Amino acid sequence: MAEKFDHLEEHLEKFVENIRQLGIIVSDFQPSSQAGLNQKLCLCVCLSPRNFIVTGLQDIDKCRQQLHDITVPLEVFEYIDQGRNPQLYTKECLERALAKNEQVKGKIDTMKKFKSLLIQELSKVFPEDMAKYRSIRGEDHPPS
């Protein structure tokens, strides 16, 4: 699974580097730079494929098929759009999950105490029925 991410990352890095070089060429354009610009943009026999913008986009598009099952939460995009580290989203998710886990555990522990008290009191009033309940529960789950 990591391989398909590595491929995509590699293609993206090459593409970004090509774009950056294009930006350098364009930032202070000279007449002699036109040939280099054309080589970066279009197909050329003498240069290697890694300098092509169009082929770079094609390579990135090919990676899409391998990643069709990957889902990204939209909330991560908000972090990126704000210029924040997306790992902060993972961190906050884990912290929220742990906090909710602790909260639910507290509720379960309280309900368990209530259950034991309720069984205790019901056993005084309905001994036979509670004996049946305990026998049924005892088969499925150990008494808490």
Add this chain to the structure above:
Amino acid sequence: MENFTALFGAQADPPPPPTALGFGPGKPPPPPPPPAGGGPGTAPPPTAATAPPGADKSGAGCGPFYLMRELPELTGSTNLITHYNLEQAYNKFCGKKVKEKLSNFLPDLPGMIDLPGSHDNSSLRSLIEKPPILSSSFNPITGTMLAGFRLHTGPLPEQCRLMHIQPPKKKNKHKHKQSRTQDPVPPETPSDSDHKKKKKKKEEDPERKRKKKEKKKKKNRHSPDHPGMGSSQASSSSSLR
């Protein structure tokens, strides 16, 4: 007992016998007569043998306790992070301090990526909400299309000068950012500019760096671990004696 039955048997229908609620001898109750007006309890009460609709299948074998269900194996009482083997991820993200900026996550990406996407209309959100209209495939640019890419000579205006910023290659330990020759300097307040300029001058002055190096060399010469000093120290110690 009467109060208990009142809680579960308070309906327009005549109250069913206590055996129907499962709190008596194990005898199946007779079905009550259907009411003339069609009250809420039109369906016959569920018997112990048949499971009521919507109840869990496991409740069918639980005797008179119709609402009894199997407790799930995984509940909130267990530590779900350890259950799903996320301890390493938790220690990695929550144990250490995660840096705030996007440039710390993508250090090799050129450009001012720490700025919000709404500033230069480069947000991912806008890309999702309004996807650009594209063709199905990427076609190579032909010779005639290249005519559109003939540019005029000269530098770009300062507003567009962002892409030629070099990505930071060295990790700076200093808190203050070292100014880059090509970076556009953000607008500063007059009160802070002098202080920052002084600090920048202190850090970037090459003469200061040379002086630091010379001091380090002198310290190393005078240290006892330095190999060159062994003989000189021995000679000095012998002379003192």
